[in-house]
Amino acid sequence: MAVTYEDLIARKAIRATPQGFDPDDAMIGSHGLFDWQTDVVARCIRRGRSAIFADCGMGKTPMQLAWAEQVARHADAPVLILAPLAVSQQTRREGDKFGIPVKVCRSQEDVGGGINITNYEMLDRLDTSGFAGVVLDESSILKSFMGRTKRAITDAFSATPYRLSCTATPSPNDLMELANQAEFLGIMSFAECMAEFFLVDSSTPGKYRLKGHAEDDFWRWVASWATALTKPSDIGYPDDGYRLPALDERDVLVDVDLTDGRTDKLFRDVETSATAFNREKRRTLHDRCEECARVAREADGQVAIWCYLNAEADELKRLIPDAVDVRGSDSTEHKEQAAMEFADDGIRVLVSKPSIFGFGMNFQSCHNTIFCGLDYSYESYYQAVRRFYRFGQKHDVTVWRVIGKTEENIMNTINRKALMRDAMDASIVDAMHRPDVGRSRFAVKGHVSGLMVPGWAV
Numbered sequence: 112m113a114v115t116y117e118d119l120i121a122r123k124a125i126r127a128t129p130q131g132f133d134p135d136d137a138m139i140g141s142h143g144l145f146d147w148q149t150d151v152v153a154r155c156i157r158r159g160r161s162a163i164f165a166d167c168g169m170g171k172t173p174m175q176l177a178w179a180e181q182v183a184r185h186a187d188a189p190v191l192i193l194a195p196l197a198v199s200q201q202t203r204r205e206g207d208k209f210g211i212p213v214k215v216c217r218s219q220e221d222v223g224g225g226i227n228i229t230n231y232e233m234l235d236r237l238d239t240s241g242f243a244g245v246v247l248d249e250s251s252i253l254k255s256f257m258g259r260t261k262r263a264i265t266d267a268f269s270a271t272p273y274r275l276s277c278t279a280t281p282s283p284n285d286l287m288e289l290a291n292q293a294e295f296l297g298i299m300s301f302a303e304c305m306a307e308f309f310l311v312d313s314s315t316p317g318k319y320r321l322k323g324h325a326e327d328d329f330w331r332w333v334a335s336w337a338t339a340l341t342k343p344s345d346i347g348y349p350d351d352g353y354r355l356p357a358l359d360e361r362d363v364l365v366d367v368d369l370t371d372g373r374t375d376k377l378f379r380d381v382e383t384s385a386t387a388f389n390r391e392k393r394r395t396l397h398d399r400c401e402e403c404a405r406v407a408r409e410a411d412g413q414v415a416i417w418c419y420l421n422a423e424a425d426e427l428k429r430l431i432p433d434a435v436d437v438r439g440s441d442s443t444e445h446k447e448q449a450a451m452e453f454a455d456d457g458i459r460v461l462v463s464k465p466s467i468f469g470f471g472m473n474f475q476s477c478h479n480t481i482f483c484g485l486d487y488s489y490e491s492y493y494q495a496v497r498r499f500y501r502f503g504q505k506h507d508v509t510v511w512r513v514i515g516k517t518e519e520n521i522m523n524t525i526n527r528k529a530l531m532r533d534a535m536d537a538s539i540v541d542a543m544h545r546p547d548v549g550r551s552r553f554a555v556k557g558h559v560s561g562l563m564v565p566g567w568a569v
Contacts (some may be wrong), residue, residue: 118220130275131159132185133183139177142209144170149335149346151338154510155275160296162250162276162337164539167494168475168502169340171277175246176211179226182273186243192228193264196338197450198471199228230443231260244273249470251278251490253291258445265295279497281313281337282489283556289318289333298336309331329544339539342358346521357503357507362522363406367515388518389420391445392484395515396423402513403483407460410509411485413453413477416462417469418494423483427462434460437467453477470494472517480507484514485521489528 133167139149150235152174155161183242190394192213194202201217206213206226216222216229218236229237230475231252239245245268247253253276268274274296290304290383321329342350368415371406373496392399400423407414408431418424421438429435435458437449445482450468453461456476461468468474469491500508514522 131155131157133157134181135184135524136567138292139181142173142177142211144173144209145343145348147343147346148174149177150346152181154338156181158336159272160274160298160336161436162278162296163340164278164281164336164337164339164536165500166342167279167497167500168355168504169342171248171279173209173211175248175275175277176202176206176213176226178275178508179244180211180247180428182244186272186471187551188243189222189224189241190226190244190246191222191239191242192226192238192246192248193231194228195252195470195472196232197447197468198248199230200447200451201454201471202228202472204550231264234263235319239267239271242268244275245271246275247277249294250276250292250295251280251288251470252341253288253295261291261295265291268295275464280493281535286321286329286535287515289337293336295335303462310348315348322543326567327421327542330538333547334446334542334545337539339536339543341540345540353502355500355502356504358496359509360513363402363511363513364519365395365402365513365515366393367389367517388486388521391515391517392420393422394422395484396426399423399513399515400430401428403427403481403511406511406513407431407434407479412478412479413456413458414460414479414481415453415468415474415477415499416481416483417465418462418483419464419486420484424462424464431460431462434462437461437463439464439467442491448525465491471497472498473501474498475504475550478504478508479511480508481511481513485512485525486520489525489532492525493529493532 134153136149136153139152140146144152148170151163155163155178163171163174171203179192181188192202203213203215211226213226214221214223216227216237219238221227222237222241247264253264276292276296281289285473287305287309290299290301293299293304294301305319308321310322312320314319331393338346340346342353343349363391403416404427407416412469416427416434418427424436424438428434435449435453446467449458449461450472452458454472454474456477480496480499482492482495496508496510512522
């Protein structure tokens with residue numbers, strides 16, 4: 112049989128080699144997962160080391176639990192899930208719902224067979240060598256290239272046979288962060304990825320960009336080990352039940368006196384660095400908190416208020432005496448209890464920081480959230496909003512962004528990064544549908560609802 116030029120090119124393409132095993136589809140489906148979720152889990156099991164980049168509310172928790180159960184049974188060894196603070200108990204509860212036992216661990220003595228879960232902060236208390244598989248819940252924690260946490264996680268599981276990375280925001284504004292995901296999964300080292308797909312961006316010192324001729328290859332490579340989902344139709348299923356309610360983002364701008372703090376000018380200069388904006392926030396702290404408290408008092412139902420400074424939390428607590436304030440210095444037990452009470456509609460007003468409750472939690476009982484200021488992290492903002500605005504939310508969600516007028520640059524940055532994330536999702540989904548993405552002797556193309564999804568190789 113003649114070999115075409117296209118075949119030769121396809122053979123040279125860089126793809127992640129599957130290192131998994133054949134799953135028990137019947138067992139996966141027995142837990143009540145949707146057919147499209149079962150397909151995603153099966154693909155990840157066959158690949159052995161893969162990622163699920165799925166929007167909030169798409170069911171990452173039951174999918175990762177079904178994956179972990181299969182790995183634990185296949186290897187006859189325990190599996191570990193690492194999750195953000197306060198998410199462990201919620202995941203255990205989800206496990207009960209789907210009939211998959213999950214053991215919450217705080218030290219090595221707590222580890223048992225099957226599925227174990229702990230917080231990222233407790234990783235150093237565990238002997239990771241005994242786990243056959245590991246799941247990173249909200250794996251965007253890997254975004255820091257040489258960060259201590261990223262290096263510790265990657266090194267700790269470098270010999271773990273099966274790995275799964277799960278997040279909704281793998282790389283909202285820096286494609287190099289996808290290289291961190293690939294390195295953790297053991298697919299390609301960060302250095303190799305940079306050399307293969309990136310070059311120095313001469314217009315921005317210290318930054319890299321995709322090589323122009325390598326862009327298509329890069330997305331095909333990502334799609335060979337990652338599944339991106341914004342809705343079920345991304346892999347050929349109908350979107351019934353997966354249409355989000357309305358999202359109403361309301362911007363409330365607080366006046367700022369530009370003559371306050373001036374030197375030899377009529378108006379002082381407003382700096383845009385993160386440090387300078389913390390100073391700027393303090394100028395409007397009382398007015399912003401007053402506005403947040405007013406909105407919270409008038410809102411219908413539960414309210415979550417996100418702040419960034421302890422001084423903001425102090426002022427909000429003074430203005431809203433019955434609010435529950437959760438901050439970093441609180442005990443793990445207090446944080447977990449407050450999170451579960453708020454999720455169960457037992458707390459009307461919760462005041463906390465995105466860094467504490469902004470990742471992994473499911474707060475669908477609430478549809479009102481207020482940002483008492485913003486910072487430059489789009490991921491932090493997106494994740495905090497998605498605690499409420501997620502598939503399964505039954506109400507329209509209202510987001511108040513209460514900021515000083517000198518913080519408008521932050522809002523513009525967040526809006527720009529949102530567009531970049533949308534473009535990244537579209538690129539991966541498009542690449543998943545290309546016929547040559549999964550071309551491998553291990554690949555099995557999936558028939559979905561009578562449709563062929565050509566590049567979505569299981």
